[in-house]
Amino acid sequence: MVPLLFSLVACGGGEAGVVRPAEASVLDVESDNLVPLPDGRLIVEIDARLSLLDPRRPDQEPVVIGPAADVGEVHAAVPTRGAILVLASGGTFILRDAAWVPSPLAESLDGPILDAVLLPTRTGRGLGDLWIATARSLYRVVEDADGPRAMRLALEDDLTMAELAIAPRPEGPALWVRLPDRVLEVWRDRTGVVRSASLVLPSPPTAIGGDASLTGWLVLDGRLYSMGADRALRDRGLSVERLLTSPLSHESWIWTDAGLYLHSQGRLHAVDGVDVAASDRAALGPSGALFAVSAAGVRRFAPRRDVRVEGPADASLLVTPRDFVILAEGSPEVEASVDGQPLEVLTDPLRVSVNPGELGDGSYVLDLRVSYDDGTLPVEERRSFEVVTNATWSEDVQPLYQGYCASCHGPEGPANTRLDAPSHWQDIYELILTNVVEGRMPLGRPPLSQREVALIEAWRVAGYPE
Numbered sequence: 001m002v003p004l005l006f007s008l009v010a011c012g013g014g015e016a017g018v019v020r021p022a023e024a025s026v027l028d029v030e031s032d033n034l035v036p037l038p039d040g041r042l043i044v045e046i047d048a049r050l051s052l053l054d055p056r057r058p059d060q061e062p063v064v065i066g067p068a069a070d071v072g073e074v075h076a077a078v079p080t081r082g083a084i085l086v087l088a089s090g091g092t093f094i095l096r097d098a099a100w101v102p103s104p105l106a107e108s109l110d111g112p113i114l115d116a117v118l119l120p121t122r123t124g125r126g127l128g129d130l131w132i133a134t135a136r137s138l139y140r141v142v143e144d145a146d147g148p149r150a151m152r153l154a155l156e157d158d159l160t161m162a163e164l165a166i167a168p169r170p171e172g173p174a175l176w177v178r179l180p181d182r183v184l185e186v187w188r189d190r191t192g193v194v195r196s197a198s199l200v201l202p203s204p205p206t207a208i209g210g211d212a213s214l215t216g217w218l219v220l221d222g223r224l225y226s227m228g229a230d231r232a233l234r235d236r237g238l239s240v241e242r243l244l245t246s247p248l249s250h251e252s253w254i255w256t257d258a259g260l261y262l263h264s265q266g267r268l269h270a271v272d273g274v275d276v277a278a279s280d281r282a283a284l285g286p287s288g289a290l291f292a293v294s295a296a297g298v299r300r301f302a303p304r305r306d307v308r309v310e311g312p313a314d315a316s317l318l319v320t321p322r323d324f325v326i327l328a329e330g331s332p333e334v335e336a337s338v339d340g341q342p343l344e345v346l347t348d349p350l351r352v353s354v355n356p357g358e359l360g361d362g363s364y365v366l367d368l369r370v371s372y373d374d375g376t377l378p379v380e381e382r383r384s385f386e387v388v389t390n391a392t393w394s395e396d397v398q399p400l401y402q403g404y405c406a407s408c409h410g411p412e413g414p415a416n417t418r419l420d421a422p423s424h425w426q427d428i429y430e431l432i433l434t435n436v437v438e439g440r441m442p443l444g445r446p447p448l449s450q451r452e453v454a455l456i457e458a459w460r461v462a463g464y465p466e
Contacts, residue, residue, distance in 0.1 A: 019262050019269040019303055020375025021290070026055040027062075027298035034293055035074040036285040037084055037095075038248055043074055044298065050074075052098055055291070055300050065100040076116035078130055080148070087116045087132065108150035111135050117164040117247055120212075122172030122188070131175050131186070133162040138177060138186075140194065153196075157184070165208045166247045167216030168229040176216065178208045183218070201233075209245030211252050212286075215263070217243055224254060236268065242278035244290070251288030251303055262303055264288065264377060272375065274301050305329060307370045307379040316385045317454035318356045319461055324383065326350045328370055335369040356387040363387075391458035393422045393466045400452055404442040426464055433457070 026042070033045035042053045044062065050071060051062035072090030079085075083096040085103060089112045092103040111134040119129045130141035132150065136159060139150040163178040167185070174187035176199075183199040202220055209217035216227040224236040224243070242255040252263040253271075255278035260271040274290070276282055281293040289302040311324035326334060328350065336343040336352045338359070343352050343366075354366065363386050371378035391397065401409075401419055409419035418424050425432060433456060435441040436448045459465070 017269055018272050018375065019264075019377055020272045021262075021274060021301040021303050022305055022374070022376055023273070024055075024058070024300045024302070025297060026058055026291070026300050027053060029297050030295055031293055031298055033068060033074050034281060034283045034291055034298065035077055035086075036246070036248065036283055036291065037077045038079045038286060039084070040286060042283075042285075042291065042298075043077065043086070050100075055285075055289075056306065063098045065095065065098055072112075075113050076118075078116070078118040081143070085130070085148070087113045089113060103148070105141065105148050105150060109134055109139065110137050110152075114159070114162055115164045117166060117175065119166055119175050120173045120214075120247070128173070129175075129188075131164060133159055133164055133177065135160045138162075153186075153194075155184075163208055165216070165245065166210035166214065167208075167227065168214040170229050170231075173214060176208050176210065178205060180204065183208060207240070207243045209243045209252060210247060211245050211249055211263075212247055213250045213265075215252070215266075217245060217252065219243055224256070238268075244282060244284050246284040246286070248286040249284050249288045251284070253282075253284065253290050262288075264303065269377070276301070303377050304379050305332070305370075305372055305374075305376050307332070307381075309368060309381045309383070312383065312385060313450065314383050314385075316383075317451045317458075318354060318385050318387050319389065319454050319458040321353055321355045321357075323351045323353050324366065324368070326352075326368065326370060328379075330372065332370045332372050335371075337367050338364050340367075354385070356389060359387050361387050361389055388454065388458045390462050390465075391455050392462070393425075393459065393464070396455045397422075397425070397459050400448070400455065404445065404448065408443065422464055422466055429460060433460075 027044055029046060031044040033043055033050060035043040037043065040056060042055060044051055044053050045068050046062060048068050049064050050066055050068050051064050053062045054060055070090060071088045074086060074088045076087045077084050083094050086093040086095050091106040094101050094103045114133045114135060116132045119131060121128045132139040132141060138153045138155055140153065141148050141150050157179045165176045167174050167176045169187050171187060171190055174185050177184040181204050183201065183205060184196055185199055186194065186196045189195055205218040205220050207219040218225045219240045222239050224238045224240045226234045226236060238256045240254060240256055244253040254261040254263065260274055262269045262271050276290065276292040283291045285291060289300050292299050306329060308327040309324055310327060312318060312322050334345045334350065336345055345352055366383045368381040369378050405419045407413055408415040409417055411420060436453055439447040
């Protein structure tokens with residue numbers, strides 16, 4: 001292993017004001033298990049049974065998924081293909097909706113799970129690598145035709161107190177493994193080969209952490225440090241009692257001798273109005289919300305208000321005017337812009353409308369900022385989209401016909417409806433569009449993508465050019 005060199009930068013706390021999170025009660029009984037799921041739900045323990053709770057819907061009753069004694073302490077929950085993999089001291093389990101079944105992955109491990117983390121891919125697409133630590137081994141979980149299996153990395157270190165976190169490297173995300181006397185860094189190089197090295201640090205850290213923004217955190221001699229992809233070790237000027245991070249969250253919560261802090265978008269904010277001690281049982285949700293357990297039950301402290309944007313997905317192709325509807329509580333202030341140019345915010349419902357005809361063909365970015373005057377942080381959403389208004393039959397629609405329609409709707413096909421010429425499409429355009437949007441066509445095959453449907457619409461808007 002090759003030691004990693006670092007530079008030390010003193011940058012102080014970088015405090016950017018005070019945040020007063022929105023507080024809400026999500027459960028009125030104490031819970032010995034508290035694990036946020038990637039989809040925003042919680043695994044809680046009620047009367048010795050594990051249950052699923054949606055903190056966004058406090059009016060819904062928790063859904064029981066099984067006895068807590070069969071599972072033990074839950075360490076992590078990570079997304080897998082069509083389900084959630086739950087890793088606990090009592091084994092590994094697959095959670096799909098409210099169905100809870102054992103996973104054969106446990107058979108590959110040499111003991112109970114101590115910690116686990118899902119390492120994102122370099123591009124941010126796909127599921128990435130799942131890493132698991134037991135008292136004796138470090139495993140990388142890979143998926144093949146037979147399902148997930150664990151590949152053991154040979155280490156001679158004592159792993160009984162191992163702690164895992166994600167952190168950045170120039171090549172992409174890396175895994176940090178905190179050992180008694182060092183931090184081991186594991187990553188894939190640009191060719192996909194797994195490599196490892198020890199971080200060179202002034203002293204062994206007492207805690208490590210990492211968030212979805214790929215900020216690596218270390219507590220050295222009681223002080224808080226961060227490390228980015230540039231490998232510089234930055235002193236954040238705070239004496240730390242506890243560090244709470246999650247690979248699901250872009251925010252981190254930090255208990256210090258000067259009070260509670262929240263790290264968000266590269267800045268440290270002092271936190272007001274949260275009476276959660278460093279020793280309290282707490283967990284961090286994917287939205288950055290802090291969930292804390294007390295004798296009175298489970299409370300949620302959200303740094304931002306609940307805001308959801310409905311409309312075209314990121315990287316969509318827009319042909320006709322489309323609305324982005326902003327679902328938000330109360331009366332927030334909303335700012336919107338496309339490529340930096342202000343966009344009017346409409347009401348009833350709260351929304352912005354994007355008209356491709358006014359923009360012209362090309363790629364654009366919509367920025368939305370929803371803010372309240374109650375001390376919570378603003379919610380910022382960004383959606384990229386492409387405008388196409390000049391699709392043609394020969395370049396855009398005919399390739400779709402050849403790929404999806406020709407076998408049935410061509411001259412030799414069994415279907416009565418012919419679609420091998422532009423005029424055939426124009427005669428029944430609305431029927432074709434309805435069928436592909438609703439997934440009835442192509443018959444027996446996966447539905448067309450949103451972009452492919454948009455190309456058909458763009459051809460119509462352009463006047464069916466050949």
